[in-house]
Amino acid sequence: MNKLLIFPLFLGGILFSQQKTDSLEFRKIADVVMNDGTAYEDLRHLTKNIGHRVSGSEAYEKAADWAVETLKKAGADKVWKQPVNVPVWMHGKESLAVKGTDGKWKKIRMLSLGNSEGTGGKDLSGALIVVRNFDEFNKLADTDLKDKIVLFNYPFRQEIISTMEGYGDAVKYRVMAASAVARRGGKAAIIRSVSTAFDDVPHTGVMHYQEGVRKIPVGAVGPRTADELQEMAARGVLVARLNSNCGMRGEKPSFNVIGELTGKDSKKVIVVGGHLDSWDVGEGAHDDGTGIVQSIEVLRALKKTAYRNHHTIRVVCFANEENGARGGNAYADSLQLKKEPHIFALESDAGGFSPRGFGLIGTAEQKKQIRSWAPLFLPYGVYDFSIEEGGVDIDPMKKSGIALSGLIPDSQRYFDIHHSDADTFEKVNRRELLLGATVMTQMIYMIDRYWK
Numbered sequence: 001m002n003k004l005l006i007f008p009l010f011l012g013g014i015l016f017s018q019q020k021t022d023s024l025e026f027r028k029i030a031d032v033v034m035n036d037g038t039a040y041e042d043l044r045h046l047t048k049n050i051g052h053r054v055s056g057s058e059a060y061e062k063a064a065d066w067a068v069e070t071l072k073k074a075g076a077d078k079v080w081k082q083p084v085n086v087p088v089w090m091h092g093k094e095s096l097a098v099k100g101t102d103g104k105w106k107k108i109r110m111l112s113l114g115n116s117e118g119t120g121g122k123d124l125s126g127a128l129i130v131v132r133n134f135d136e137f138n139k140l141a142d143t144d145l146k147d148k149i150v151l152f153n154y155p156f157r158q159e160i161i162s163t164m165e166g167y168g169d170a171v172k173y174r175v176m177a178a179s180a181v182a183r184r185g186g187k188a189a190i191i192r193s194v195s196t197a198f199d200d201v202p203h204t205g206v207m208h209y210q211e212g213v214r215k216i217p218v219g220a221v222g223p224r225t226a227d228e229l230q231e232m233a234a235r236g237v238l239v240a241r242l243n244s245n246c247g248m249r250g251e252k253p254s255f256n257v258i259g260e261l262t263g264k265d266s267k268k269v270i271v272v273g274g275h276l277d278s279w280d281v282g283e284g285a286h287d288d289g290t291g292i293v294q295s296i297e298v299l300r301a302l303k304k305t306a307y308r309n310h311h312t313i314r315v316v317c318f319a320n321e322e323n324g325a326r327g328g329n330a331y332a333d334s335l336q337l338k339k340e341p342h343i344f345a346l347e348s349d350a351g352g353f354s355p356r357g358f359g360l361i362g363t364a365e366q367k368k369q370i371r372s373w374a375p376l377f378l379p380y381g382v383y384d385f386s387i388e389e390g391g392v393d394i395d396p397m398k399k400s401g402i403a404l405s406g407l408i409p410d411s412q413r414y415f416d417i418h419h420s421d422a423d424t425f426e427k428v429n430r431r432e433l434l435l436g437a438t439v440m441t442q443m444i445y446m447i448d449r450y451w452k
């Protein structure tokens, strides 16, 4: 036989046996996680016994202590807290009422947006103007807007199939409404919640004040509520009365919580994580309790399958994703400072639903490598490797040139509940949660074995 032919046959044989080893290891991981994983019970504890945990709250401190204990129990070689200063912002008592042409005040369910200033506990009243979008808003004269309260009733675009994209489209109203209204002389802003649901549940989320623009209060109402207010406004002048106690209360020392399985023969680090903080509504179950318990499950599963990891595998429970991303920034800074080489970071922060794929921010070569693993993942329902995505907490590591990946779960129901009272433990399905942890463990295993 021609020597030149033997070589590719030999190589093909190696690849085939490697793939067989990997698919057996994938099966082993799935057996361990799906049968004996404790992510669901961990999540029950985090959501029911601790609850929501906004940055700087006592609940966050409790969650950090819980994460330390849970990582130890999962079998981490080392667990520690990394100090990070976080902004302290929270909701207080708040209310919104609207008076229509019938002259009666109607109570409206409302939630202030994150980082917004409130009314200082005083009533703020004014005529309520309803617009669909910035185009309609921009056509109004300054005199029409002076001292008004403006509601942007911009709907989440239902025809966009990836709700992550739909969110990206609608979220500009949440982020920019307050300063847009303040610049034109208005006194408060309200938005239609960035939500895929058709109900009266308001969703919070971070907003941003532009430099040099007056900080006016801003809140959100449910999608159906916004439509009702639009119909009422078409019938005649509306008056709104807003009262809220939210606002920034300085800063406070807090922590990222980190646990690792130390590498057997490499000093390089692979990160897997999610964020431990949440907004101060609901239970922070899908956002992002699921990402936290899945990441801890990765460590537990590698330990249980007796896999000997070459690189250090580190679970990072990030602080303050929701209103500052201080945890992610502190971690990215520290690895540069300590000159710790990192090769890959994976985040789960898109809900604990059935996994469908992995996003990747990396080189063309790295994308090719990950896509070559697709046949191994297909039996576990994971097929989409096309999206360019990491995660808010790991994105700051980009400056160190590390490949970043985000778990992509089914996104259809996430924005029904995201950042609202509806984000509770009951909305999480045990099998879907554990399947996400399974494929995350499989991905970390592949990275540890083959990543260049």
Ligand SMILES: [Zn+2]
Residues within 6 Å of the ligand: 275, 287, 288, 321, 349
């Ligand atoms: Zn999140």
